[in-house]
Amino acid sequence: MKYLMILMLAALLAGCVQPPTHNTQVVDDRPGLAFELLSSSAKVYELKVDGVSYGRVDQYLAGKNLLRIIDGSHQIELFDRQGKVVYSQRVYLGSGSNRILKIGNYE
Template sequence: MMKATVFVLLFSFLGLAGCVQMPTTTSTTVDNRPQLSFIAASDNVVLSEYRVWVDGLESGLASDYKADSAALRLLPGSHVIELKRNEEVILKEKIYLGDGVTKQVVVN
C-alpha cells in the first residue's frame, strides 16, 4: 500500500511539473531604412518601361517599386537616382534620404 501511494504521488508530481509553462520572450527588429518608390504621372506612363539605377548600380524596374505596394530600401545618406528607358536617361537626381523617410518619385 505504501509503495502504491508513493508511486501515485510521484507520478502526480511529474504530471504537474509537465504543465508548467516556461517564460518566453519576443523580440522584433524595426527596419527604419529610407524607402524610395515611384508613381506614374499619368495613365500613359508605364513604369515597367523604366529601369532604376541607384549610385550607378541597376536596381530593377520602376514597377517593382510602385508606390503603395513596394519600396526600394536604401541606406541613409545621399544617393544619385537615375531612371532609364531604352538606355536613355529620363531622370537623374541627387537626393538625401534620412532614417524613416519615404521618397516618392513622380515619373512623367
C-alpha cells in the first residue's frame, strides 16, 4: 500500500510538469560566395579560396548554393583542367554579406 501511494504521488507530480516553452535557433551569418557562369565551359573550373580547393565552381551557382566562408579578405582563384590559373581576384567579405562573381570563358 505504501508503494502504491508513493507511485501515485510520483505520477501526480510528473503530470504537473510543463514542457519547455521556447526554442533556440542559431543564425549562420557567415558571408557567402556564389558564381554566375557566363559560359558553359566555365563549369569545369576548379575553385580555390586562399589555396584550399572547394571542387568545381558549378557547385556554387548563384541562386542555388552559397560557399560559406569566414569573414575577411580572401584570394579567389579558378583553375582550368590543366591546372593553370584562369581567374584570380582578392575580395573582402563582411559578416552576413553575399558576393556573386561573374565568370566567363578564360581559356
